[in-house]
Amino acid sequence: MTxxxxxxxxxxxxxxxxxxxxxIPLTVVFIFSxxxxxxxxxxVPAFTFEQYANLPAxxxxxxxxxxxxxxxxxxxxxxxxxxxxxxxxKSSPKWKTILLVLVIVPFWTSILIRSYAWIFLxxxxxxxxxxxxxxxxxxxxxxTPFAVLIGIIYGYxxxxxxxxxxxxxxxxxxxxEASSDLGAKPWRTFLQITLPLSIPGIATGCxxxxxxxxxxxxxxxxxxxxxxxxxxxxxxxxxLQSRNWAYGSAVAVTLVVVMLIAVTxxxxxxxxxxxxxxxVSIM
Amino acid sequence: MTRDIxxxxxxxxxxxxxxxRKGSITRRHFLNVTGxxxxxxxxxxxxxxxxPSPAFAGDIGDRVVLATWxxxxxxxxxxxxxxxxxxxxxxxxxGSNEEMLAKLQAGATGWDVYVPTNxxxxxxxxxxxxxxxxxxxxxxxxxxxxxxRYAEAGSVDGSLYAVPKNWGSTGxxxxxxxxxxxxxxxxxxxxxxxxxxxxxRAMVHDYQLTTIGSALNYxxxxxxxxxxxxxxxxxxxxxxxxxxxxxxxxxxxxxMRNGDAWLTICWSGDGKQLNxxxxxxxxxxxxxxxxxxxxxxxxxKGAPHMNxxxxxxxxxLDPKVNAxxxxxxxxxxxDARTFELLPEALKNDPxxxxxxxxxxxLEFGAAATLTDPNRAELMARFKSA
Numbered sequence: 001m002t003x004x005x006x007x008x009x010x011x012x013x014x015x016x017x018x019x020x021x022x023x024i025p026l027t028v029v030f031i032f033s034x035x036x037x038x039x040x041x042x043x044v045p046a047f048t049f050e051q052y053a054n055l056p057a058x059x060x061x062x063x064x065x066x067x068x069x070x071x072x073x074x075x076x077x078x079x080x081x082x083x084x085x086x087x088x089x090k091s092s093p094k095w096k097t098i099l100l101v102l103v104i105v106p107f108w109t110s111i112l113i114r115s116y117a118w119i120f121l122x123x124x125x126x127x128x129x130x131x132x133x134x135x136x137x138x139x140x141x142x143x144t145p146f147a148v149l150i151g152i153i154y155g156y157x158x159x160x161x162x163x164x165x166x167x168x169x170x171x172x173x174x175x176x177e178a179s180s181d182l183g184a185k186p187w188r189t190f191l192q193i194t195l196p197l198s199i200p201g202i203a204t205g206c207x208x209x210x211x212x213x214x215x216x217x218x219x220x221x222x223x224x225x226x227x228x229x230x231x232x233x234x235x236x237x238x239x240l241q242s243r244n245w246a247y248g249s250a251v252a253v254t255l256v257v258v259m260l261i262a263v264t265x266x267x268x269x270x271x272x273x274x275x276x277x278x279x280v281s282i283m
Numbered sequence: 284m285t286r287d288i289x290x291x292x293x294x295x296x297x298x299x300x301x302x303x304r305k306g307s308i309t310r311r312h313f314l315n316v317t318g319x320x321x322x323x324x325x326x327x328x329x330x331x332x333x334x335p336s337p338a339f340a341g342d343i344g345d346r347v348v349l350a351t352w353x354x355x356x357x358x359x360x361x362x363x364x365x366x367x368x369x370x371x372x373x374x375x376x377x378g379s380n381e382e383m384l385a386k387l388q389a390g391a392t393g394w395d396v397y398v399p400t401n402x403x404x405x406x407x408x409x410x411x412x413x414x415x416x417x418x419x420x421x422x423x424x425x426x427x428x429x430x431x432r433y434a435e436a437g438s439v440d441g442s443l444y445a446v447p448k449n450w451g452s453t454g455x456x457x458x459x460x461x462x463x464x465x466x467x468x469x470x471x472x473x474x475x476x477x478x479x480x481x482x483x484r485a486m487v488h489d490y491q492l493t494t495i496g497s498a499l500n501y502x503x504x505x506x507x508x509x510x511x512x513x514x515x516x517x518x519x520x521x522x523x524x525x526x527x528x529x530x531x532x533x534x535x536x537x538x539m540r541n542g543d544a545w546l547t548i549c550w551s552g553d554g555k556q557l558n559x560x561x562x563x564x565x566x567x568x569x570x571x572x573x574x575x576x577x578x579x580x581x582x583x584k585g586a587p588h589m590n591x592x593x594x595x596x597x598x599x600l601d602p603k604v605n606a607x608x609x610x611x612x613x614x615x616x617x618d619a620r621t622f623e624l625l626p627e628a629l630k631n632d633p634x635x636x637x638x639x640x641x642x643x644x645l646e647f648g649a650a651a652t653l654t655d656p657n658r659a660e661l662m663a664r665f666k667s668a
Contacts, residue, residue, distance in 0.1 A: 037656060039654070040384075040388075040406055040409065040410055040654050041381075041384065041385065041388060041654065042388050057660075057663075057664055057667075058667055060667045060668055061667045119537075123538070123541060123543055124541060124542055124543040125541055125542070125543075140483060142543065143529060143530050225529065225530030225531065225532060226489050226530055226531030226532050226666060227525070227528065227530065227531060229666055229667045233666075233667075234663070234667055237662075237663050237666065238663065239385060240379075240381065240382045240385045240386075241379060241381045241382065241385075241491070241659065241662070241663070242381070242491075242656070242659030242660060242662070242663055243381060243384065243385050243388065243659070244656070244659065244660070
């Protein structure tokens with residue numbers, strides 16, 4: 001067996017998976033998006049741009065997604081960075097392991113169940129009742145965009161913590177000592193050494209969280225009470241409620257395009273900040 | 284006066300969590316029993332003497348898959364069925380008829396029995412998604428025992444496709460504690476109070492048929508209207524109400540129970556369950572009208588366990604079994620034989636069996652109401668607005 005054949009054989013399972021689970025379905029969705037809704041629901045083949053012309057009717061869903069996904073990503077970054085920094089740089093080796101496990105522990109329970117728990121924390125008998133008790137009255141949390149944001153940050157935080165932790169953990173601590181020996185104040189050391197060297201982690205974490213958030217369905221459905229609507233929720237409705245597959249496919253194709261554009265812009269931005277393309281380890 | 288059923292023991296919770304993870308109970312059941320959803324079906328405890336008759340000859344396989352609605356069966360009946368036949372009942376719970384139809388249209392659901400509502404059956408027949416029923420395999424079915432109003436949608440062009448499960452109405456549940464002890468009586472009041480005194484406290488279904496239907500009733504239009512001008516009025520009302528709503532959801536019992544919400548569009552069985560536990564929550568029918576409906580048992584085309592499907596439907600049609608079902612879900616039965624077995628209090632219950640003058644303005648949903656693309660799109664616009 002030549003090396004070439006062996007390489008092909010080893011790539012075959014992943015290649016087949018990619019073809020059957022990604023390329024073919026996406027092609028089908030693309031073809032459906034030019035079709036029309038069948039009278040009782042579903043799709044009939046056609047060649048029309050009617051579905052795309054109708055996209056403005058889902059403007060609010062795109063707007064919600066495009067606002068809450070970046071805000072959620074940024075908030076997760078701001079909360080995750082100090083945590084990852086502490087884990088990688090400040091904590092003792094013994095504590096480091098324990099604290100890392102604590103970051104992983106939530107993954108042992110399904111996100112569905114953990115999001116349900118938030119329904120009760122944010123509901124009238126949860127945090128609002130506590131606030132009421134200390135004198136802050138009339139706070140409503142559940143079924144608001146803020147509740148969805150909390151759920152997002154909570155759910156995605158570990159995905160942000162890990163890549164940043166890994167890049168900070170690899171950081172050569174002697175560089176920090178050198179910087180300090182040469183007279184740099186801690187803040188300057190952070191801005192000139194630590195932060196630039198952790199850019200790959202930040203880039204990877206943001207990318208992971210942002211891409212997943214763009215397709216988010218569960219958290220808005222549970223914590224938004226059907227009032228905070230993402231593109232993911234619009235898609236579920238189009239396929240399972242109004243059964244307009246053609247229009248649903250057009251919305252799905254648009255979401256993919258919007259994501260590709262967002263990712264391209266993001267990569268440009270990151271490269272300008274000094275990271276190389278290879279630094280974003282999921283790309 | 285509120286009975287607090289918000290908690291369960293830690294040990295029980297872990298048990299339920301464990302079965303949830305194994306997938307043996309549904310999401311909603313998990314919520315209900317843990318008090319996370321707090322919606323136990325408590326119309327009454329088991330009535331003595333209601334033992335189902337064991338009945339099936341022959342091997343029907345080891346399982347039967349049932350697609351149904353939340354809080355809609357007595358789990359003890361399923362256990363008895365498994366005991367009698369050896370077939371385990373696997374339950375899938377759905378949120379809307381659209382969703383059921385969408386799954387069947389997409390093909391290969393693996394369901395053996397499902398529970399369609401009256402207005403969907405002709406669509407299932409047109410689409411070739413439903414199996415005609417062979418009554419010789421349903422000895423417990425007696426067509427004459429059923430009130431025709433709640434049974435006629437089961438036959439299309441003279442063939443029987445579905446047998447009645449129970450009927451019910453769609454009205455509203457209101458927590459009178461927040462309205463000086465007074466209930467409300469019309470859809471006009473519903474949508475007006477939702478934008479005023481009850482702002483942030485009202486809920487509508489995540490279901491176009493009932494939500495748009497109620498908004499149409501507000502103007503005195505038909506619940507089933509597909510008239511474009513009338514639908515435009517309904518849309519205007521719904522979009523105006525939306526910022527004042529607590530939620531758009533068909534799982535409204537939990538928030539009614541914990542006090543976050545005070546008013547909701549409500550199916551009568553849920554109304555009965557809420558009223559039993561919290562008497563300050565009243566179930567009322569809108570004066571302008573609303574929906575009356577009937578659910579059926581049917582078999583989808585190509586059901587993988589056909590014999591088990593017939594066995595399960597026949598079992599559930601047994602008046603003794605059915606009476607236990609009624610006690611669990613709180614919806615009225617159309618079967619005179621089952622009605623006879625119900626406790627007197629239930630037979631005279633105003634929520635289950637409302638006075639005739641309240642029922643008169645109600646309408647059965649129409650097939651066109653379900654499949655109308657404009658209504659579907661209106662609902663989607665309302666939700667994403």
